[in-house]
Amino acid sequence: MSKGIPKRSEDYSLWYNELVKKADLAENSPVRGCMVIKPYGFSIWEKMQAAIDTMFKETGHTNAYFPLFIPKSYLSKEADHVEGFAKECAVVTHYRLKNSDNGTGVVVDPDAKLEEELIVRPTSETVIWNTYKNWIQSYRDLPLLINQWANVVRWEMRTRLFLRTAEFLWQEGHTAHATKQEAVDEARLILDVYTDFVENFMAVPVIKGVKTESEKFAGAVDTYCIEALMQDGKALQAGTSHFLGQNFAKAFDVKFADKEGKLDHVWGTSWGVTTRLMGALIMVHSDDNGLVLPPKLAPSPVVIVPIYKTDEQAKAIGDQAKKIIESLKAKGIIAKFDDRDTHKPGWKFAEYELKGIPVRIAIGPRDLENGTVEIARRDTLSKEVANIEGIENRIEELLEDIQANLFNKARVHRDENITKVDSFEEFKKVLDDKGGFLLAHWDGTPETEQKIKEETKATIRCIPLDAEMEEGTCIYSGKPSSQRVLFARAY
Template structure:
């Protein structure tokens, strides 16, 4: 039975459109565990591509992977006051270690005799357990810098969830580094911000604004938080990656010191940084359309799908043999290609299915095409088709076309962001801009106080996404308070 191709449109209901793409494109589904999702094989294949590319980028910058426990003693979270306050409301707590049969015969119950001496927190993030470990690894300046990354799952007990964007359990990577000097740690945090920015733009084809969070929006326990912010098609911002300069807060909390070259004892300087499966949400909401998912070629599990078309058995063998020959040419050139030779589905069904799943390029080949030396190419980004002469080597056409699709998706997203970015100078302009159906990014002056930041959010639901790194100093007055300001900051409604 063919899948229904129809999706709720973005204009009808953006939230429902998003949820339908996640489910109908076979990316993920809700699980029987409240607030948790099952990432399906096709969705996980996209995440694996992200992992592989990011992991290579981390290793090119000198980082290595390790793994740390899922459980964190409750006392560890108490050692850094800002950190525990930031995560206390989201923590899942393990209190017992054994079940037993219910005496009434109703399944199993928690054994009250098996209470833990100290409760364990299911990791919401790993700074505390990692810094407790680093105390054993760092004694001297010779042990620094320590550049470690972890691929893991974390749990933050969210009450309102949406697949990929906000779930109780999600997948991510978290880097945790230790340095001999403040300057080295700051340089590390800034370097990783740029790694994330480059990844978003070059792999996901998502343009981002790189900036610094305000004090109110910083990571719990950090001295500075760097961020990349992306604009979704509904005009809301999505924080897509963060990098934190932690100063010496965690080193002091866990007494991590090192002997300098001068044989003095000092606390180390720290960073942490991470991106998560939230990037899947960013990918969907940046590029997809009313026909389904749209994937950038660099990221797509299948960059090309070939659909052989035939009616008779003798045609089948002839067409499939040619498809295999062409696929071999593409694979030799490094193209990820799939031949959809499922005889239980008709070509029209396959076209709709691969369109829904966002495959960048679809090729169709039938007996008449073979006879005439032609092949049909269908681009997912522009939804255009053309029939071309079959070249001697198909990769000479396909590889440049995939590069073009990647660039087109990035430019389309960048043009959209530019159209939906405004500079405002008055409170009335600010409020009016946010009333639009697609509000977008607003650059406005801010007086630098948390009081004004909170007041603006309370009145408009807009937050300061970041203080952009490349913004020039510019004298002005705060859009809300009228007090002096030295720089415009980036406001938006956000996920």
């Protein structure tokens, strides 16, 4: 135990829950299944949002905002969609409360019943495609490339902070195109954007693939996904991008006239990443001492802690710290100076370790004399003494090194935990002994997929996009298969 967090080796699940709370990332609210994202946690999410939003804009997308509520009847318009979401919808039935007769509070006013119940959006395809019907008439209106940042609600019985909550924050992109190929290209482009963000900002390596029929989005033709591996050997779906075909265009009658005036339904995509990414970020890099943040997503990648006894020392160290902050700022690096006198240096060291600050600088009276500082890096927990002269270069180098080190460490762990297995016995053994990703042959049927899931709790995470064609036999049914698919137990 350290700072009240259990060790990962003792109880990974409890370690995660406690870390999320102790590092001030999020907590459960008294509202069933809903979380409170605390200021520190939210500041990390804001960094994620900013990076992703920039990437969307660079690829031609714009933001908009659509209603929180969806008329119940909309859901039914796409058959698979309603099947997928009806079982977990929060339903608004009334629009007013009134004082209770016994004066103890408020009750629902039965006179304020809605004619048609409203669903709190679990995802916005229906309300957006209903709108697109009016926005799209001709090929000139295409492609329509829109994203929204929003909250959505899916009623979950078993929730976990960030990983599975009834309400969560996300972005949802919804695009419309003139041709099938354009829509497929868009879905793949976004998968690349997600990969770029998750690998290069979050420092989390992913495997790109396509979901099986039973795992794909309710209403999609194809669901592309990126899958990451957590330290406990379980997989986590980090983002999905759906090629919708003409399904929603047909359900909501969205047609366009091409250059020759011929009418056809448009082709669509939708795609999203959620606050779940926070869960992945935490689980991939953090250790028994607390959170470990990649520099690119740390709200403040550097903190400076002064160590002093006299006011004079405090003043001199403060001046020095300001100079360092300025020199880092010139390089675009944000450093925070923690000169609070309500907490001792040791307390602060522990606090920033717990909160995963990539680089901590300590300056004491002897450092002032020597023209040095002490630098501690969070990922390796190593320390070094560095000259103040040129410190900004050293810090910049360190931050780049930390970013790269986190990614490489995660990639090595991930690669060491991809196992090719050729029999169901081996499959079960590896799954129980080691976990991780399992590459195995599968006969392509939902029946086999379902049976393997029932017997092992492992699901097909994806059919990897870069999978080699390889003749083999299904580990479960023995039937022929032409490529391996990726299995894992997952969050």
